[in-house]
Amino acid sequence: xxxxxxxxxxxxxxxxxxxxxxxxxxxxxxxxxxxxxxxxxxxxxxxxxxxxxxxxxxxxxxxxxxxxxxxxxxxxxxxxxxxxxxxxxxxxxxxxxxxxxxxxxxxxxxxxxxxxxxxxxxxxxxxxxxxxxxxxxxxxxxxxxxxxxxxxxxxxxxxxxxxxxxxxxxxxxxxxxxxxxxxxxxxxxxxxxxxxxxxxxxxxxxxxxxxxxxxxxxxxxxxxxxxxxxxxxxxxxxxxxxxxxxxxxxxxxxxxxxxxxxxxxxxxxxxxxxxxxxxxxxxxxxxxxxxxxxxxxxxxxxxxxxxxxxxxxxxxxxxxxxxxxxxxxxxxxxxxxxxxxxxxxxxxxxxxxxxxxxxxxxxxxxxxxxxxxxxxxxxxxxxxxxxxxxxxxxxxxxxxxxxxxxxxxxxxxxxxxxxxx
Amino acid sequence: xxxxxxxxxxxxxxxxxxxxxxxxxxxxxxxxxxxxxxxxxxxxxxxxxxxxxxxxxxxxxxxxxxxxxxxxxxxxxxxxxxxxxxxxxxxxxxxxxxxxxxxxxxxxxxxxxxxxxxxxxxxxxxxxxxxxxxxxxxxxxxxxxxxxxxxxxxxxxxxxxxxxxxxxxxxxxxxxxxxxxxxxxxxxxxxxxxxxxxxxxxxxxxxxxxxxxxxxxxxxxxxxxxxxxxxxxxxxxxxxxxxxxxxxxxxxxxxxxxxxxxxxxxxxxxxxxxxxxxxxxxxxxxxxxxxxxxxxxxxxxxxxxxxxxxxxxxxxxxxxxxxxxxxxxxxxxxxxxxxxxxxxxxxxxxxxxxxxxxxxxxxxxxxxxxxxxxxxxxxxxxxxxxxxxxxxxxxxxxxxxxxxxxxxxxxxxxxxxxxxxxx
Numbered sequence: 001x002x003x004x005x006x007x008x009x010x011x012x013x014x015x016x017x018x019x020x021x022x023x024x025x026x027x028x029x030x031x032x033x034x035x036x037x038x039x040x041x042x043x044x045x046x047x048x049x050x051x052x053x054x055x056x057x058x059x060x061x062x063x064x065x066x067x068x069x070x071x072x073x074x075x076x077x078x079x080x081x082x083x084x085x086x087x088x089x090x091x092x093x094x095x096x097x098x099x100x101x102x103x104x105x106x107x108x109x110x111x112x113x114x115x116x117x118x119x120x121x122x123x124x125x126x127x128x129x130x131x132x133x134x135x136x137x138x139x140x141x142x143x144x145x146x147x148x149x150x151x152x153x154x155x156x157x158x159x160x161x162x163x164x165x166x167x168x169x170x171x172x173x174x175x176x177x178x179x180x181x182x183x184x185x186x187x188x189x190x191x192x193x194x195x196x197x198x199x200x201x202x203x204x205x206x207x208x209x210x211x212x213x214x215x216x217x218x219x220x221x222x223x224x225x226x227x228x229x230x231x232x233x234x235x236x237x238x239x240x241x242x243x244x245x246x247x248x249x250x251x252x253x254x255x256x257x258x259x260x261x262x263x264x265x266x267x268x269x270x271x272x273x274x275x276x277x278x279x280x281x282x283x284x285x286x287x288x289x290x291x292x293x294x295x296x297x298x299x300x301x302x303x304x305x306x307x308x309x310x311x312x313x314x315x316x317x318x319x320x321x322x323x324x325x326x327x328x329x330x331x332x333x334x335x336x337x338x339x340x341x342x343x344x345x346x347x348x349x350x351x352x353x354x355x356x357x358x359x360x361x362x363x364x365x366x367x368x369x370x371x372x373x374x375x376x377x378x379x380x381x382x383x384x385x386x387x388x389x390x391x392x393x394x395x396x397x398x399x400x401x402x403x404x405x406x407x408x409x410x411x412x413x414x415x416x417x418x419x420x421x
Numbered sequence: 422x423x424x425x426x427x428x429x430x431x432x433x434x435x436x437x438x439x440x441x442x443x444x445x446x447x448x449x450x451x452x453x454x455x456x457x458x459x460x461x462x463x464x465x466x467x468x469x470x471x472x473x474x475x476x477x478x479x480x481x482x483x484x485x486x487x488x489x490x491x492x493x494x495x496x497x498x499x500x501x502x503x504x505x506x507x508x509x510x511x512x513x514x515x516x517x518x519x520x521x522x523x524x525x526x527x528x529x530x531x532x533x534x535x536x537x538x539x540x541x542x543x544x545x546x547x548x549x550x551x552x553x554x555x556x557x558x559x560x561x562x563x564x565x566x567x568x569x570x571x572x573x574x575x576x577x578x579x580x581x582x583x584x585x586x587x588x589x590x591x592x593x594x595x596x597x598x599x600x601x602x603x604x605x606x607x608x609x610x611x612x613x614x615x616x617x618x619x620x621x622x623x624x625x626x627x628x629x630x631x632x633x634x635x636x637x638x639x640x641x642x643x644x645x646x647x648x649x650x651x652x653x654x655x656x657x658x659x660x661x662x663x664x665x666x667x668x669x670x671x672x673x674x675x676x677x678x679x680x681x682x683x684x685x686x687x688x689x690x691x692x693x694x695x696x697x698x699x700x701x702x703x704x705x706x707x708x709x710x711x712x713x714x715x716x717x718x719x720x721x722x723x724x725x726x727x728x729x730x731x732x733x734x735x736x737x738x739x740x741x742x743x744x745x746x747x748x749x750x751x752x753x754x755x756x757x758x759x760x761x762x763x764x765x766x767x768x769x770x771x772x773x774x775x776x777x778x779x780x781x782x783x784x785x786x787x788x789x790x791x792x793x794x795x796x797x798x799x800x801x802x803x804x805x806x807x808x809x810x811x812x813x814x815x816x817x818x819x820x821x822x823x824x825x826x827x828x829x830x831x832x833x834x835x836x837x838x839x840x841x842x843x844x
Binding site: 024065072102292357 | 432452453454455456457502504505507508509510511512513514515528529530531556557559560561563564566567569570571572573628672673674675677703707708709711713714717718720723724725744746773774775777778779780781782784785787788789790815
């Protein structure tokens with residue numbers, strides 16, 4: 001795959017670029033990475049929205065939107081993620097590659113400038129953000145928090161993590177709390193902004209055909225004169241659950257949700273991460289997995305039943321949608337499949353097929369702009385970058401014994417049930 | 422065998438259309454430098470095709486949800502299921518049933534020929550018995566219940582029920598627990614034999630592939646089909662909606678709405694009308710529009726707001742929707758804005774901006790092998806073509822869009838559907 005070029009352009013500010021001429025679009029993202037805290041999570045998330053709402057050059061939301069649309073439907077978007085014990089604020093500009101513009105417009109140049117504008121030159125009036133912008137973004141962020149409850153699969157997964165990691169940083173929600181959002185003001189957000197420019201680790205990711213030099217220059221210049229004290233990016237790993245807890249909530253629904261959280265004892269940069277990755281995929285990561293074939297197909301207990309491994313936090317979650325009367329049967333069915341793996345009941349076919357499926361998913365990500373960006377970005381939390389070929393070799397080298405060992409190391413921490421009344 | 426190259430002068434991409442002697446239409450869209458390939462084998466048969474006849478013989482009626490049920494069951498054969506076979510190639514396989522089509526697909530980065538062979542084999546090889554059919558009731562029953570709990574799904578189907586008096590688009594794609602209980606192996610064979618005729622199907626592959634490669638496997642695997650004429654029947658649908666307002670209570674913390682404008686649906690839109698409609702909707706409701714701003718400033722919508730053209734055989738509508746704490750006011754604001762535009766006319770600068778934006782989105786979609794394959798299949802079933810749609814966007818002028826506007830978005834013919842918390 002195309003290699004990544006990484007340069008530190010200011011203290012704790014990294015400019016990562018991948019040149020690729022296969023795509024019709026380019027994308028540039030500023031990732032601001034800070035430790036997740038109860039005090040700051042809400043203000044950071046809110047600020048992210050306020051910054052993308054307007055800037056000094058385009059102080060009006062509609063004018064900014066019209067500028068983007070006239071750049072062939074370019075997009076300026078933000079998102080807030082929780083990665084390990086960190087909060088990642090993403091501000092992304094993406095648009096058509098210059099080759100496809102009607103009349104020699106340079107979309108890449110305009111978008112790089114625009115992205116810098118919203119981050120470094122916000123629409124401040126007397127050292128305050130405009131009240132209407134702040135109120136608008138506050139309302140929308142509160143709506144986002146409320147809407148999480150609308151999708152019961154998302155809600156159930158979120159409740160599992162909140163309960164399982166109640167005493168850990170990871171238990172804090174990515175947007176913080178509604179109360180903390182309401183406390184933010186036009187003045188306090190200016191401090192939040194200044195603090196982020198000073199203390200966040202910046203990982204800027206560029207993927208496109210045009211030269212990234214201009215974008216790199218614009219960012220390097222923007223950081224001149226900004227005092228930098230970047231904070232460390234770490235994650236605390238609970239290796240083992242000493243006992244497990246059950247939590248049940250009742251609601252007026254047709255289908256119940258069962259979510260189970262396990263500690264794996266392994267997280268990056270541990271060397272046996274790929275054994276756990278494979279173990280999780282054999283359990284419930286593919287359409288040939290044990291959960292899919294047995295709990296769904298043979299026992300006909302649920303429409304979905306799958307497992308996912310968070311290799312930064314070191315936990316596996318299994319989630320499924322089941323009939324209320326079948327919750328216990330499904331839970332037992334899931335635990336049985338894990339027991340089978342602990343006993344070594346994994347066929348050569350399961351090993352080979354799952355390796356192929358995992359490696360196929362690696363290589364597929366190389367065919368999209370977002371996939372390439374995500375591939376490298378997720379590795380910023382690892383000890384070093386690996387190409388897909390290297391990672392595929394590591395996965396292929398995993399033995400059945402290592403997978404069994406990984407299965408033996410997992411411990412059930414929390415079971416969360418959303419039960420239909 | 423006729424192989425036609427379809428080239429876009431504007432974008433520089435090409436793809437190929439092949440009329441295979443077995444009756445199947447095949448498209449191959451090579452993407453240089455890509456690792457992956459994405460294949461779809463689809464039939465023009467979806468949830469709405471419940472009344473039909475073949476070669477003008479007797480009219481047949483089948484239970485709601487049977488197309489989707491068939492999709493699930495086709496993965497099984499006497500030797501085992503297709504997923505187990507794909508496991509040997511590493512491909513990522515799936516399938517979906519929509520209102521007007523059923524598609525079987527896979528993506529892979531290795532062993533493409535073997536995976537294509539599996540796809541063409543299992544879709545052409547039905548195997549249904551009383552036992553295997555009965556077993557699926559549990560899984561599909563759970564799938565139906567999952568959708569019953571989805572407020573987004575419910576708000577849309579409630580709207581469709583409010584808009585359509587007779588058209589089966591208002592019926593859930595998976596049917597109901599009651600209708601799927603009527604499905605038998607015999608009925609599955611009956612619909613299979615009608616709609617899974619290669620003359621009614623399409624194969625589209627994009628990515629790291631060549632025409633020769635696809636044809637090699639196609640020549641080996643495809644079984645020639647005799648052409649029949651299939652007639653689908655839909656009860657006559659009045660122009661008017663049934664109900665202007667429908668509501669359902671649900672455990673949600675953010676209420677949702679869908680405002681659907683019922684449009685005339687005598688025939689599928691051609692690329693020019695499609696492009697005009699896409700530009701028009703962006704002018705009216707994208708983030709650049711005065712309407713979006715008004716809705717936002719009055720706290721009537723949030724970032725979840727969206728709009729779409731929803732079209733298929735015998736149905737066509739424009740849907741605006743999203744979360745809102747005041748859905749009735751949001752709908753009223755949208756209707757008033759459209760009425761105002763109807764009397765005052767559209768804005769020229771809005772047109773220029775939206776045209777560029779719609780064009781950029783269409784070109785960007787050519788990045789992705791899955792978007793390409795899905796789009797080519799859709800255009801094929803609708804009698805349209807992908808690149809002519811992109812050319813149509815570039816060629817459209819302001820008057821074209823104004824003309825299109827005059828024939829659609831009747832503010833007296835729309836349904837508002839709301840899902841909100843029990844009071």
